[in-house]
Amino acid sequence: MGTLVGILSDSHSQVERTRRAIEALQQAGATRFIHCGDVEIEQVLDLFAGLPAHVTFGNCDPAGALARYAAAIDLDAQHPSGEVTVDERRIAFSAILSALHRADLGASRREFLDQLAAGASALLADLADYRKPAPVDP
DSSP states (O other): OOOEEEEEOOOTTOHHHHHHHHHHHHHTTEEEEEEOSOOOSHHHHHTTTTSSEEEOOOTTSOHHHHHHHHHHTTOEEOSSEEEEEETTEEEEEEOHHHHHHOSOOSSOHHHHHHHHHHHHHHHHHHHHHHHSOOOOOO
16 A cells, blocks of 8 residues: 555644644554645644655745745745655645735746646646556466
């Protein structure tokens, strides 16, 4: 069986609630985590310290400050979108609405949408290939 990835978003400073969500995901077998934005405070990021985890930031997040903090605790922060490979499969993630409304994208909204579309197309191609049945030896 492959790696189970726990996906979270919209923690909105709720440290205890996020801690319980991580614990529930771990009890369900998740060993890797992705948070899709709106953590709001460093204490939420602290919950992911030491775990194989990846985060992006939402419209409620001070992205620059949280990215610096994530780097300080060795947490993978990718913004405005991210991509990881798990079990040889690519996973793209983003807080899409946040990314479309932020002024600090570093690229135009059109470029971002083009990148997102290219990543989604590649991901769908990977998924289509993954769903093909394996050849059976006669």
